[in-house]
Amino acid sequence: MKKQLTIQQKRNERNGFLFALPWIIGFIGFSVYPLIASLYYSFTEFNPVMAPKWVGVENYRNVFDDPLVVKALSNTLFMVLVSTPVNLIAALLLAMVVTRNFKGRGLTRTIFFLPSVIPMVAATMVWIWMFDPTYGYINHFLSLFGMEGPSWLMDPRFTKWALLLMGTWSTGTTMLVCMNALQDVPRSYYESAEIDGANAIQRFFHITVPGIAHVLVYQAVLNMINAFQYFQQVYVIISASSGGGSNAGVASGGPANSILMYPLYLFHTAFTYFDMGKASAMAWLLFIVVSILTFVMTKATKRITENAGVE
Structure with a gap:
């Protein structure tokens, strides 16, 4: 038999719903509705x-027939497949x-983390100056x-590597997550391995990596999503x-x-070609690709965690 709620409990539920109502309205108006609308517009x-x-x-046919889509996707996949592991390795080290x-460990942590809190536009302008071939x-x-x-930033052979260097510079947030994960690995594991004669490399691959594997894969998923964006x-x-923007009506992608x-x-x-329908189709294709890759990596996380014996 269903338990009847008291007047006070009903009042608490009503008040809780009213407190959450502004967020619910904002979520529906600024997230759910635009999502559904973009699917229709595609x-x-x-x-x-x-x-x-x-x-x-x-629109979907036009996306697949557009050579610039292929070019843009290949550039993005470079960032996904190259920058993601490089940034993760740098953060772990x-x-x-x-x-x-x-x-001075506290100061060192602050210095390594500081690039992550600098506004992206300001940091990018500094890097543009640092990459200057004459004065940088x-x-x-x-x-x-x-x-x-x-x-x-002017030679097509080096532009993406410049972006990679910029991204590796600001891995402070991932570093903090990896640092906390490393501190959770029991020290007794390392002590036992040292007694058994394991060297630093063996301890890293047989204790450190399995012990934080679930965190590494989770961070890889986040970095991959960020790279796609x-x-x-x-x-x-x-x-x-x-000099302040692309030429009118022309989409620019650098050298x-x-x-x-x-x-x-x-x-x-x-917003340059004003082809909102095709843009919506491109957005949904990106959403599908990222969702599939996230699902695959999530499954990989579960398997790696089970193999590593992490609860």
Whole structure:
């Protein structure tokens, strides 16, 4: 028999719902409705000055037939497949450094984490200056060793590697997560391994990595999602190099479109070409790809965690 709620309990439930109501309205208005609307618009011909016209899957055909989509997707996959493991490895190495006991450890942690709290636009502008082939610090540093630095942001062969260097610089948040995970690995495991004669490399691969495998895969999923959304840095770089923005009506992706990322081309499709229907189709295709990869990596996380014996 269902238990009857008292008047006070009913009042508490009502008050709780009223407190949550502003968030619920905002979530529906700014998340659920735009999501459903974009799905509808992806099957229409639509721009800001005309009513949506149903075209079926024509937008999706146009996406697959567009060579710039292929270029943008290949650039984005570079960031996903290369920057994700590089950033994760860099964060793990930094975490291993700051978990050791040494004088000034707190200051070192602060220095490593500081880039993560600097606004992205400001940091990108600083990096643009540092990558300058004539006056930048990076090429000046290389010249000290007799090396001639490249035109980082003007040579298509080096533009994505410049982005990779920028991304590796700001891995402080991932470093903190890895640091906390390392501190949760029981020290007795390392002591037993040392007694058995295991060296540092063996302890790393047989104790450290399995002990934090679930955290590493989770961070890899987050970094992968962020890489698929790579937009702000390239937009600032292209805007700065073009004197404040792309030419009217022309989508720019840097030298030879070498840094034309998928979200950037989606943005240009929507707000430069005003093809909102195609842009919505591109957004939903990106959502599907990221969802599939996230599902696969989540399954991998469960398997790795079970194999590592992590509860």
